[in-house]
Amino acid sequence: xxxxxxxxxxxxxxxxxxxxxxxxxxxxxxxxxxxxxxxxxxxxxxxxxxxxxxxxxxxxxxxxxxxxxxxxxxxxxxxxxxxxxxxxxxxxxxxxxxxxxxxxxxxxxxxxxxxxxxxxxxxxxxxxxxxxxxxxxxxxxxxxxxxxxxxxxxxxxxxxxxxxxxxxxxxxxxxxxxxxxxxxxxxxxxxxxxxxxxxxxxxxxxxxxxxxxxxxxxxxxxxxxxxxxxxxxxxxxxxxxxxxxxxxxxxxxxxxxxxxxxxxxxxxxxxxxxxxxxxxxxxxxxxxxxxxxxxxxxxxxxxxxxxxxxxxxxxxxxxxxxxxxxxxxx
Amino acid sequence: xxxxxxxxxxxxxxxxxxxxxxxxxxxxxxxxxxxxxxxxxxxxxxxxxxxxxxxxxxxxxxxxxxxxxxxxxxxxxxxxxxxxxxxxxxxxxxxxxxxxxxxxxxxxxxxxxxxxxxxxxxxxxxxxxxxxxxxxxxxxxxxxxxxxxxxxxxxxxxxxxxxxxxxxxxxxxxxxxxxxxxxxxxxx
Ligand code: SF4
Numbered sequence: 001x002x003x004x005x006x007x008x009x010x011x012x013x014x015x016x017x018x019x020x021x022x023x024x025x026x027x028x029x030x031x032x033x034x035x036x037x038x039x040x041x042x043x044x045x046x047x048x049x050x051x052x053x054x055x056x057x058x059x060x061x062x063x064x065x066x067x068x069x070x071x072x073x074x075x076x077x078x079x080x081x082x083x084x085x086x087x088x089x090x091x092x093x094x095x096x097x098x099x100x101x102x103x104x105x106x107x108x109x110x111x112x113x114x115x116x117x118x119x120x121x122x123x124x125x126x127x128x129x130x131x132x133x134x135x136x137x138x139x140x141x142x143x144x145x146x147x148x149x150x151x152x153x154x155x156x157x158x159x160x161x162x163x164x165x166x167x168x169x170x171x172x173x174x175x176x177x178x179x180x181x182x183x184x185x186x187x188x189x190x191x192x193x194x195x196x197x198x199x200x201x202x203x204x205x206x207x208x209x210x211x212x213x214x215x216x217x218x219x220x221x222x223x224x225x226x227x228x229x230x231x232x233x234x235x236x237x238x239x240x241x242x243x244x245x246x247x248x249x250x251x252x253x254x255x256x257x258x259x260x261x262x263x264x265x266x267x268x269x270x271x272x273x274x275x276x277x278x279x280x281x282x283x284x285x286x287x288x289x290x291x292x293x294x295x296x297x298x299x300x301x302x303x304x305x306x307x308x309x310x311x312x313x314x315x316x317x318x319x320x321x322x323x324x325x326x327x328x329x330x
Numbered sequence: 331x332x333x334x335x336x337x338x339x340x341x342x343x344x345x346x347x348x349x350x351x352x353x354x355x356x357x358x359x360x361x362x363x364x365x366x367x368x369x370x371x372x373x374x375x376x377x378x379x380x381x382x383x384x385x386x387x388x389x390x391x392x393x394x395x396x397x398x399x400x401x402x403x404x405x406x407x408x409x410x411x412x413x414x415x416x417x418x419x420x421x422x423x424x425x426x427x428x429x430x431x432x433x434x435x436x437x438x439x440x441x442x443x444x445x446x447x448x449x450x451x452x453x454x455x456x457x458x459x460x461x462x463x464x465x466x467x468x469x470x471x472x473x474x475x476x477x478x479x480x481x482x483x484x485x486x487x488x489x490x491x492x493x494x495x496x497x498x499x500x501x502x503x504x505x506x507x508x509x510x511x512x513x514x515x516x517x518x
Contacts, residue, residue, distance in 0.1 A: 086379060213382070295516045308517040311383075315514055318381060319497050324518060 002038040002303060004204070004287070006280045008273050010044040015055040037061045039207050041200075043276055062210065064203040069268065070184045072199035075206055075229070084213040090317040091218045098149070104316070104323060105150050105221040109157045111238030111325025113141040116164040118328045119241045123171050123249075130170075136163040150221065157221075157237075164241075172252050175259060185268030190248070192262060192269045196276070197244025198236065200283050205232035205239070208306035212314050235309050238326045243302060247282050256282070291330050340489035341482045348411055348451040358413050359488050361440040364481075367488045368436040369505055374488065375497035376511055383514050410452060416444045423470075424448070424458045431462070432504065438471060439484060445473040446481040 007013070011024035020032045020040075032040070039062040046065075056063060057078040067073030094100045117137040124130040140160045147153040161181070168178040168190065178190040186192040206229045209216045219230035227233055251257045261275030271279065287303040300308070309326050316323035344359060366374035376383075405417045405425055417425045424444050428437035441458045448454050458471035471477075491498065500515040509515070 084380065084382065086381070293517075295518045296513060297516075308513065311514050311517050315517075318379070320495075321499075 002207075003036050004039050004041055004284060005032055005034070005037055006041040006043060006277075006284075007032070007046065008043045008277055010046070012047045013040075013042070013052055014049065015052045020052065020055070034059060034061050039064055039203065041066060041203065041280070043273070043280075062207055064206070066199065068185075068265070068270065070186070070199065071196050072202060075203065077206065077210060087213045087314060087318065088215050088218070091215055094317055095218050095220060095224070101220050102147070102150060102153070104313070105153055105234075106144050106147065107323050107325040108221045108234050108237045109153055109160075110141060110144055111327050112157060112241070113137055113144075113160045114325075114327040115238050115241040116160060117141070119245055120164060120167055123167065128167070128170055130167050133163050133167055136160075153221070171249055173255075176252060185266070186270070187267070188269050189259065189262050190252075192271055193248045193252075193257070193279070194244065196271055196279060197248055197283065198240055200280070201236045201239050201243050202229075202232050204243075204287065204303065204306055205229075205235045208303075208310045209235065211307060212310040214310060214314055214317075235306065235313070239306065239309075242328055243283070243286055247279065247286055251279065251282055294329065340486050344485060345450060348413065348447070357489060357492070359443070359485055361414055361416075361443055363488050363492075364443045364484055365433075365436040365440045367484055367491065368439045369433070370503060370509070371487070371491045371498045372500055372515065373509060373511060374491050375494065376514075378492040383510055410447070414444055414447055416448075419459065422456060424456050426458065426460055428460055428462050434460070439480065441471055442473060442477045442481050443484070445471070446478060449473060 007022060009022065009024040009028075011022055014021050014023065016031070020034050022030045022032060024030070034040070034056075037059075040056075041064050043066045053076060056076065060078050062078060063076040065073040065075065094104065117134060120130045120133050120137065124134060137160055140156050140163070144153065144156060147156060165178065165181055172178065172190065176190055177188065179188070181194065182188075182191050183195050186195045206216060209229070209231055214231060216229035216231045218224050219226070219234045221237065222230045222233040224230050256278055257275055261272055261278065262269050263272050264270075288301055290299040290301050291305075292298075293300045293308075305326060312323055315321055340357065343357065347357075363374060363378070366377055405419050407415060408418050409415045417427075419425050424441065426437050426441035426444070428434055438460060441460055445456055445458050448456050455473075458473075460469040460471055506512055506515065
């Protein structure tokens with residue numbers, strides 16, 4: 001269940017009997033076991049036809065397309081999954097009520113700052129001095145209640161992120177200079193990794209939301225319409241430090257990705273196919289990691305935490321019970 | 331609770347609606363609602379709102395998975411007023427299958443509700459039988475005064491829960507573990 005399959009080669013994806021078959025440009029044939037799949041991640045240049053699309057739709061498997069510039073290009077999302085008029089009505093009502101929208105948006109930012117701080121603390125406790133950044137993140141986190149509207153909140157979140165990113169150059173090994181966030185297209189290796197990692201988090205949030213009858217286009221922190229599935233942008237926020245950034249640090253610090261894993265392309269610095277494979281593998285391993293959930297009383301995977309987040313939001317919208325964002329507790 | 335309906339006793343209202351269909355009340359108490367009420371009021375609220383949760387991931391909602399093919403042929407399914415659907419045995423008794431030994435009370439309440447409905451609305455007195463496919467023993471259930479009281483209090487309870495704007499808070503119960511809403515309630 002809930003497996004993601006990453007396809008890196010260029011070629012043609014087709015339905016073959018009751019399976020999906022990849023025919024690479026070299027004529028090689030591979031079969032994808034999609035019965036248990038949550039989603040396909042297409043990284044190469046892939047051709048497909050409507051027959052494949054309706055098959056994926058019937059099987060309830062999404063396809064996330066990763067292009068070149070900022071990596072994420074779009075998703076083909078099956079219709080299956082839940083629909084509920086009531087959920088949509090409550091979601092829109094909540095979006096439309098400034099106080100309600102603000103409090104949900106604040107939760108996403110609070111979760112995000114908490115998890116950034118957890119990362120900084122981790123490296124602070126292992127031969128770095130990030131005292132001032134930790135204080136800064138704490139100060140911004142404590143001040144979130146003062147935000148009068150969502151754009152103020154966005155400003156605070158941007159400030160927190162700047163402080164957080166200021167630690168990256170010290171954490172990362174020699175040879176990698178970050179300098180600050182630049183995207184679309186990413187200008188250097190670290191920016192490239194952040195873009196790629198964030199887009200993987202985002203695509204997994206799209207999958208998680210699909211299971212809940214929440215409308216992925218109605219969001220709270222981000223403006224609806226910023227992307228097709230702007231709610232996935234909201235939910236991704238607290239998860240980026242835990243899912244994407246830690247993978248980046250790990251791969252670079254262990255030398256599993258080097259400057260050779262990137263290529264320059266029209267002012268953009270992009271991961272090579274091998275680089276993407278390495279990253280995706282480590283990312284999927286992270287999704288599969290489990291942690292003891294204190295309330296559910298069992299181990300849950302990091303991937304399931306995304307699903308839980310969607311449940312929690314839906315529950316808040318339908319019952320009015322408070323929404324507490326995901327904050328790393330381990 | 332909505333204020334306009336709370337002035338009339340839900341039991342009186344249900345009887346009035348059932349006897350005179352011109353009184354169109356949206357509040358229909360089904361047997362399954364009674365069962366949920368007894369199991370968990372929060373679950374009843376979720377179900378009454380058609381709040382479905384991720385079916386492919388969790389066990390099928392409780393009670394619907396019993397294999398009751400053992401009783402095939404000896405019973406007829408009868409629908410009354412489009413509100414309640416009951417299984418009537420050859421000898422005229424009303425049968426309810428209990429899914430498991432931990433769910434005796436919910437199944438019994440459902441059965442008593444049917445007996446009560448037949449008595450008060452249709453005007454026929456019947457006996458009930460509570461059965462479990464894997465157990466030989468069947469339990470006979472009669473509508474005593476005490477059970478009438480139980481049914482009527484439960485109708486009021488169901489009414490209170492489904493007309494409420496918010497669900498009763500989650501409370502850890504032995505049923506939670508097998509509940510389709512488990513992760514929904516406890517992910518916090
Ligand atoms: S998980 Fe427990 S509290 Fe929640 S609806 Fe189910 S039985 Fe009720």
